[in-house]
Amino acid sequence: MWKAESAGMRVNVFTRRKRLYTFTLLGMVVxxxxxxxxxxxxxxxxxxxxxxxxxxxxSNLVPTEKAFARLPKILGKLLETTLLSISVTVxxxxxxxxxxxxxxxxxxxxxxxxxxxxxxxxFFRNVPDVVWAMLLLFSFGQNILxxxxxxxxxxFGMLTRTFxxxxxxxxxxxxxxxxxxxxxxxxxxxxxxxxxTMAENVTWVLFMIxxxxxxxxxxxxxxxxxxxxxxxxxxxxLDYGSASLVVLSIVAAVLLIETISSRIxxxxx
Amino acid sequence: xxxxxxxxxxxxxxxxSIALQDVSFTxxxxxxxxxxxxxxSGKSTILRCINRLVDATxxxxxxxxxxxxxxGKRDLRRxxxxxxxxxxxxxxxxRLTVIENVLHGRLGHKSTLSGMAGLYTEAEKEExxxxxxxxxxxxxxxxxxxxxSGGQKQRVGIARAIMxxxxxxxxxxxxxxxxxxxxKVIMDHLSNINQTMNITCILNLHQVDVAIKYSxxxxxxxxxxxxxxxxxxxxxxxxxxEIYQSNKGELITDVEG
Numbered sequence: 001m002w003k004a005e006s007a008g009m010r011v012n013v014f015t016r017r018k019r020l021y022t023f024t025l026l027g028m029v030v031x032x033x034x035x036x037x038x039x040x041x042x043x044x045x046x047x048x049x050x051x052x053x054x055x056x057x058x059s060n061l062v063p064t065e066k067a068f069a070r071l072p073k074i075l076g077k078l079l080e081t082t083l084l085s086i087s088v089t090v091x092x093x094x095x096x097x098x099x100x101x102x103x104x105x106x107x108x109x110x111x112x113x114x115x116x117x118x119x120x121x122x123f124f125r126n127v128p129d130v131v132w133a134m135l136l137l138f139s140f141g142q143n144i145l146x147x148x149x150x151x152x153x154x155x156f157g158m159l160t161r162t163f164x165x166x167x168x169x170x171x172x173x174x175x176x177x178x179x180x181x182x183x184x185x186x187x188x189x190x191x192x193x194x195x196x197t198m199a200e201n202v203t204w205v206l207f208m209i210x211x212x213x214x215x216x217x218x219x220x221x222x223x224x225x226x227x228x229x230x231x232x233x234x235x236x237x238l239d240y241g242s243a244s245l246v247v248l249s250i251v252a253a254v255l256l257i258e259t260i261s262s263r264i265x266x267x268x269x
Numbered sequence: 270x271x272x273x274x275x276x277x278x279x280x281x282x283x284x285x286s287i288a289l290q291d292v293s294f295t296x297x298x299x300x301x302x303x304x305x306x307x308x309x310s311g312k313s314t315i316l317r318c319i320n321r322l323v324d325a326t327x328x329x330x331x332x333x334x335x336x337x338x339x340x341g342k343r344d345l346r347r348x349x350x351x352x353x354x355x356x357x358x359x360x361x362x363x364r365l366t367v368i369e370n371v372l373h374g375r376l377g378h379k380s381t382l383s384g385m386a387g388l389y390t391e392a393e394k395e396e397x398x399x400x401x402x403x404x405x406x407x408x409x410x411x412x413x414x415x416x417x418s419g420g421q422k423q424r425v426g427i428a429r430a431i432m433x434x435x436x437x438x439x440x441x442x443x444x445x446x447x448x449x450x451x452x453k454v455i456m457d458h459l460s461n462i463n464q465t466m467n468i469t470c471i472l473n474l475h476q477v478d479v480a481i482k483y484s485x486x487x488x489x490x491x492x493x494x495x496x497x498x499x500x501x502x503x504x505x506x507x508x509x510x511e512i513y514q515s516n517k518g519e520l521i522t523d524v525e526g
Binding site for chain 2: 171173174176177178179181182183184186188189190191192195196198199
């Protein structure tokens with residue numbers, strides 16, 4: 001008897017799941033149509049315009065000989081931006097690590113402080129770096145420091161959160177064991193938490209360096225520094241060839257950093 | 270003289286779930302005691318109250334003449350150096366080598382700074398290697414812990430505990446994740462440590478037969494209360510059913526007969 005009953009229940013479960021999927025899909029379609037109507041967006045028009053956009057890019061954005069003459073200058077600025085990104089990320093990572101110790105469940109001093117740390121980190125992370133840059137422009141002006149702090153704040157917020165997660169996930173058990181031997185908190189941090197979270201944390205730091213090279217381009221346009229400034233300058237002079245060379249060099253730099261970081265990851269994992 | 274005494278200890282988590290209710294017992298120096306009971310009966314809580322990984326809600330726990338429930342940070346650390354702990358999931362720093370994990374047992378004896386930097390004396394290192402030799406881990410000394418088998422990891426756990434030069438070793442389900450042959454190796458080592466080094470051992474075990482075979486004394490725990498405390502060989506079958514709150518034929522130990 002229970003067999004028939006459970007079979008009936010099983011059918012019920014399957015039909016219910018199917019219904020759920022169908023309704024979700026229908027709901028998404030309806031939502032898209034409504035949203036498109038509100039903002040007067042026509043997907044067809046957008047896609048048909050694509051070939052035109054591509055042909056414009058091909059005819060205007062191919063780096064010219066004049067652009068290549070500017071390559072040394074571009075590379076100089078690119079190096080400056082890359083080094084800034086690296087130094088920002090590393091500084092933010094060191095601060096974020098000690099901050100995350102206060103936020104993590106396994107090492108926190110008190111529950112209230114831990115929530116405060118998580119809130120501060122969420123605040124820094126969720127204000128976009130461009131907004132930080134615009135706010136900081138008031139205090140520092142068009143200066144490299146503005147870019148530095150704008151990137152620092154978002155990186156710090158982001159890394160604090162990921163470090164807290166890594167510490168909670170990876171080192172809760174060995175932390176307990178070291179406390180049980182009579183080790184102090186700092187001994188436990190250096191002997192258990194740092195070794196067991198190092199690989200994962202370094203992965204996040206490398207990822208943030210890549211992200212920051214991209215972000216710093218945008219911020220550089222606002223603060224008139226680094227590679228972003230150069231892009232802005234060429235673009236406004238209608239020198240599209242040079243502007244696209246800037247973009248291509250940024251892509252190359254990010255790819256290079258990605259390759260290096262995947263090598264580093266392999267070594268430390 | 271008793272090395273450990275629980276006096277009317279109770280523990281409530283989050284003011285709701287009761288883990289221990291009015292638990293009292295004493296352990297003499299050199300004893301080998303097993304605590305058995307169903308999951309959630311408070312076995313882990315008892316062990317963790319001794320080295321204060323968990324704070325008891327009520328009652329006093331006297332270890333080596335000191336009431337551990339009232340200790341400040343510094344004294345608590347001193348008590349912890351005298352109580353080694355072995356875990357079901359070994360709780361090693363997996364990315365470090367075996368020898369580094371064993372030396373962690375000395376951290377409680379060192380200054381904060383030298384412990385942070387991992388600076389150990391030659392004597393400490395020699396002792397760590399001697400312990401590894403005793404536990405048959407000499408070849409693995411420089412291997413990373415995540416390359417080891419479960420049985421080897423637990424031996425590293427034991428080595429770390431012995432490195433502390435403890436007077437008491439607390440074992441929280443030491444063989445629950447191990448196969449029968451690794452389990453025997455671990456139990457034999459613990460028994461050997463108990464007899465040759467005169468270190469008192471308190472174990473939480475799920476395996477009633479293992480508890481009866483290895484320990485002199487068994488404490489049976491049900492819903493945070495002690496329902497049996499006596500010699501292992503005198504544990505009546507009916508009490509086992511009482512501890513696990515089950516009827517004849519419902520326990521895995523019944524299958525053989």
